[in-house]
Amino acid sequence: MTTLAATLRSTVAGSISGPRIGALGIVSLITAALVVAPITAVVWNIFLPSDATWAHLISTVLPEYIINTLLLLVLVATGVISCGVLSAWLVAGYRFPGQPILEWALVLPMAMPAYVMAYAYTDWFQAAGQVQTLLRDITGWRVREYWFPEIRSLPGAAVMLSFALYPYVYLLARSAFLEQSRSTHEAARLAGYGAWGRFWHVSLPLARTGIVAGVALALMETLADFGTVSYFAVNTFTTGIYRAWLSLGDAVAAGQLATCLLLFVLAMLALERWHRGGAHFTSNRTPMTPQSLRGWKALGALLLCAAPIAFGFLVPATILLKLALTDPEVRFGARIYGLITNTFILAGSAAVAAVVVALLLAYAARTVKSPLVHGANRLAVLGYALPGAVIAVGILLPLGRLDNALVAWMQQQFGVRIGLLLTGSVTALIYAYLVRFLAVAFQTVEAGLSRVTPSMDDAARSLGLSPARTLARVHMPIMRGSLATAALLVFVDVMKELPATFAMRPFNFDTLAVEAYNLAKDERIAEAALPALLMVAIALLPLILLSRQIANTSQRRGSDGIDSHASTV
C-alpha cells in the first residue's frame, strides 16, 4: 500500500505543479472520480450527434419548461427561507411555551416525501375532494361557478416542495444562530438595534452561509424532483429530460438536457461559493441568552413555528391515515415486513457509505490544500441535482459493461459462470445513492469539520500523529455529532428515494417507497397510503435521534458543548 501510494504520489506530483497531494489526496481524488464517473457518462452525450429532438424541443416546449423551472426555484427558495429561517430564529433566540417541543418537531416534515404529501393534499383539495365538496355543500355553489386555488399547479408544487424541504434550511440556520456569540449581540444592542434590527443586521448576515447552504440543498432537490411535478403535471426541465428520453426515444438528447441542468447547478454552486467567499467567522463561544416571550408575542411565535409542522407533517399524515383506515382495499400482510427490512438494509448501508466517503473527501480537502482536490470535491456533489433516473442510466451503462467483462473473465479463467456482480446486487444501487446523496453528507461533514480549529490539526501533527490517526483520534470524536447528522439525513433521503431504487434493485427486493409508488401510479392512492405511512413512521426513528441531538446541543451549549470544548483545547 505504501509503495503503491509512493509511486502514485511521485507520478502525480511530477505531473501536477502546486502543493503536494499525498496519499490521502490521491485516495480522495480516486473516490471523487468514482462518484463523478456516472455524471461523466451523462455529460458524454454532448459529444454525440442527436436527432432533430433539440430543434423540436426548443421550438415547442423547452422555453416553457425553463420558465417553469426558474419560477419553481424562486417560489421554493422563498418558501423554504420563510419557513426555515424564521422558525430557526425563534427557537434559537427565544423561549416561549412549546418551544422545547417545536425545536425538534420542526424537522418532522423531512419524514414526508414531497410526492406523498402531494398525493395526500390532492385527495383533499381537488374539486372532488373533501374540502371543496364541503364548500359546495355549505354554499350551494357548483363546480366551475367559483374560484378555488388549484392544488395541482406550479404554485401547488412549490408549496409541497417548500414544506418538504424547509427542514434543511431550518437545521443549518438554527445551528448558525446558536453559534452566534452573546458579545456580538450585546454590541448590537448597545449600538441601538432592537430585536428586528439585530435579526436583520447582525444575526441574518452572520448566519447567511448556513442559510445559503440549506437553500442550495433544497433547490438541488427541487431540480431533481420528478415525483411531485409529474403528479401535478407541472412541466419542468426534468420533465423535458424524460420526454426526450421516453416519448421521443432520444437518449442522447436527454443526456444533453441533463448536462444543461448540471451546468446550471454548477453556476448556482459557484454563486454559493463566491457568496461564502472568505467569510470565516470565529467568535468567542459564549452563546447568546435566549429571551423569554410572553403574551401575544409568545402566541405568535408558537403559531409561526407550529404552522410548518402542521402543514408539512400533521395534516398530510392525518389524511393518509384516514385513507389507510377507511379504504376496504387496504391490506396489511406479511409482505409489509419484507418491505420494511429491505428499506432498512438499503438506507442503512447507503448512510454508512456516504458518511465514510464524505469524511474522506472533506478531510482530504482540509489537509491537502490543493485546488485539484477541492475541484474534485465540488464535482462530486453535483449528483444531488440530477434526477435519480438519469443517475441510474449513467451507472447502469458503464457498470453493466464492467459486469459483463467480469463474467467473461471468470468464465475464461476459472470456468465458473457468475452472475452480475455489481448491477445484479445491491452494490450498484448503493453506488447510485452515493452519487445522488453525497452532497447531503458532504455539506454536513464539511460544516462539522470546519468547526474544528486548524490549530488542533497542527497540535496533533506536531505530536507525531499521521493525518489518518489525527482524523480518527481527534476530529472524529469531536465531530461525531455532525457525522451522526449526516448519516441520519442520508438514511432518510435514501428511504424516500424512488427512481434509482425502482430501476436498479435486485430480484424480489421491494421497498416501501417502491410499493407506495407502484400503487399510486396505478391510481390506487388509498392503497398506497399504508406503505407511505410506514415510510413516514420509519423516517421518524432517525429523525427522533436527530431531534434528541438537537435538544442536547441546545441544553449543553456553552457549558460543556462540543464547540466550547474545541476552543479550549
Next chain:
Amino acid sequence: MRQFLARQKPYVNGVLAGLIFGAISIGTAGAQEKLLNLYTARHYATDEAFYSGFSKLTGIKLNRIEGGEDALFERIKAEGAASPADVFLTVDVARLWRAEQAGIFAPLKSALLGKRIPAHFRDPNGHWFGFSSRARIIAYDRSKVNPGDVARYEDLANPKWRREVCTRTSSHPYNLSLISSMILHLGEQKAREWALGVANNLARTPRGGDTDQLTAVGVGECSIALSNHYYYVRLMRSSKAEHRALVEKVHIIWPNQNDRGTHVNISGGGVLKNAPHRDAAVKFIEYLASDTAQAFFANGNNEWPTVKGVKLANPELASFGQFRTDTLPLENLGKTQAAAQRLADQVGWK
C-alpha cells in the same frame, strides 16, 4: 495510512467476502435449472396467485423485479449478455416495439401461441406477444352530453365542446398511442387539426391519471373525458359509495363503432435474447396464454384476455359484451410514437 487501513481491514475483508459470496450465490442460482427470472412492469393484487400457479404447475421457482417500464428496459440493455432476465413483461405496444427494435427479444416460434393469440395481437416474427388488451374509451356526463354526439374520437375536436374535455398529459403512452392511431388513419395533417381541436377544447391543463379525468367529469369540471376502460371498470367494482355514484353519473362509449373501431392497446412481453433459462421462459410465455393464466392475468386489471373464448370471471367487464376494435397492426403504433409526441407538442397539448 497503513495503520488506518490495518485497523479497518477485518471490516473491509468482511464486506468484500460478503459481496463476492453474494454475487456467486446469485451466479450459481442463475445457473441452476428450475428457475425463471422475470422483469415485469405489471403490479396487481392478483399477480401473486397466477405466479404461484405457474410454480405449482411446473416446479419452476420464479424471481421477479417489478419496475418502471422504461427503467427495466434500460436495465436489460445495460446488463447485456450477462443479464439474468429471462422474460420481460410490459404495457403499451410502443414499448414492446422499441424493445424489439433494440434487439433484446429472441424470436419464438410456437404453434401453441400462434394458434391461441390472434395475429394482430403479436409480433409477426414472434418477438413479443400481447396477453391482455385495453380500450381507450370516451366517458361523458349523462346529464349534459348526448352519447351520439361523442360517438367518435373525431368528435372530441368539435368546437361545440370548448372547455368541456378532460385528458391526462399528451406524453402519456395511452394518449400517444391514440394520437399515433389518428395519424395512421387520418394522415398527419388531419391528425394535427384534430389534436389542435382537442387541445383547444380542454377544460383544464392535463393533469392526473385516467381516474382523475373520470372523477373530474363526475364532479362537473368537464363533461367529456378520455380514459382507459379498466379504470372505469375498477370504479364499477368498487365497494365505495362515492365510486358507485360516479359510475351512475358518468357513462362510457366505445368510440368509432360504425367505422374503424375502438382504439386498443395491449400489455405483453417476450423471451429475452440473453435469457439464461430459455426453456423455462418459453414455458412461462405459453403458460400466459393458457385459459387459467389468461383469466387471472386479464382479470387482475379488468382487461380482456387476448385469447379468444376465455371465460371472464368478471361480470362487470363481461357486461360490455362484444365491440368492434381497431385492427390496425399494433407495431405501427410504436413506429409512429415519436411523431405523435412532436405533433402534440406543436399544437400545445400539454
